[in-house]
Amino acid sequence: MRYAVVFAVLSIGLTAQADDKAEKKYTSKEGGFAVQFPTEGKVKTMDQKAPGGITVKATSVEVDKKAYAVIFTMFPEGTLKLIPAKTIFDGAEQGAASKGAKKVSAKDLEFGKEKFPGRELVVENDGKYIRTQMIIADPKLYIVTVSGTKEFTTGKEGNDFLKSFEIVKPAKSDE
16 A cells, blocks of 8 residues: 555656646645746646545646656645655655666655655656656655656756755735
């Protein structure tokens, strides 16, 4: 069951339910994140039920065979603290391998000033590269990904997108 949620999150196909022109930094109040999608793309969102009654929410843009996405899952408070981050990240790597992808690289990271645990994983499958950063910010698991050619995913465009991702706190009420 531990790995089922991670596998479900990584194997989601992104299909559109809503479209909006990405003209500035995209902010998801529900997801608690902001990211800079390419301005020439349309933002597509979708929700998908995962095992255990968990909802996975994805936001993506696709332009010229390049894909940019942020996926997040909200878990019950404290759930992600029960499973070591290494176990979650290792499970995601195993899930990618079980889908036929070949691991190119993996490295642990700390995200933001809070130093949330994370891991970057680059995989290749039939000439397509997928570069993913997984970040655990209990109660959310974020997956930020770019996919396309090796040059795109590991180059400036891929780097800029991943670096633009930030976890944002809800705005304070005026009351």
